[in-house]
Amino acid sequence: MAVLSLIISAVALLGVMVSLLYQYQQTRIAREESMRTYHRELSEMAINDPALRACWTGGSIASLSDEEARQALFANMVVSWWLSVYLIKEMTDDQAGLQLEEFFRENANREYWARNRMSWRRFTDAASSKRERVFIDIVEVKFHSATTQHP
Numbered sequence: 678m679a680v681l682s683l684i685i686s687a688v689a690l691l692g693v694m695v696s697l698l699y700q701y702q703q704t705r706i707a708r709e710e711s712m713r714t715y716h717r718e719l720s721e722m723a724i725n726d727p728a729l730r731a732c733w734t735g736g737s738i739a740s741l742s743d744e745e746a747r748q749a750l751f752a753n754m755v756v757s758w759w760l761s762v763y764l765i766k767e768m769t770d771d772q773a774g775l776q777l778e779e780f781f782r783e784n785a786n787r788e789y790w791a792r793n794r795m796s797w798r799r800f801t802d803a804a805s806s807k808r809e810r811v812f813i814d815i816v817e818v819k820f821h822s823a824t825t826q827h828p
Contacts, residue, residue, distance in 0.1 A: 706765050713761045717754060724750045737792065745785070752789035755780065756797075756816070763812045773815050781823030790820050 723729045724747050731739055738746045759776060762768040768776075780786050794817070801809040 709761060709764065713757065716757060720750050720754045720757075745788075748785040749789045749792070752780075752786050753793070755786075756790075760809065760812050764806065764808055770811070770815060773812060774819055777816055777819035778823070781819055782827070784827070787820065787823055787827065790816070791824075794820065 727743060727746070730746055738749050741749060759768065759773060763773055781790070797813055797816070801813045804810070
């Protein structure tokens, strides 16, 4: 009887551990979603108000026309969105690659990445998530492929 009680207790403890792990993952996803929502709102403000762009990007798009700046900010939102989806494992490596192949067919998107790739690399290299670095590696591969096809 004591052995059965021990087994039941161990199974219950395992259930609690699995539940806590699941809650942790859900909390992390909710936190990331909240951060991405805030990022999107800031980006939208910069897209709609040229005076805010220097504050948002450190002036890196100040020399661009209004149209180019809006395209760059939107491209940033797209890449950020894909990174978010990739991080929560709702996008595979292959799916990311397919999205990025389409993305880099547009000159504005290739120009955006050419201007911002080092910032993205530094940011993800400083991150603790290996998955972030893998995503940027995929972006780089697709960017290089696109620039050889569309110089």
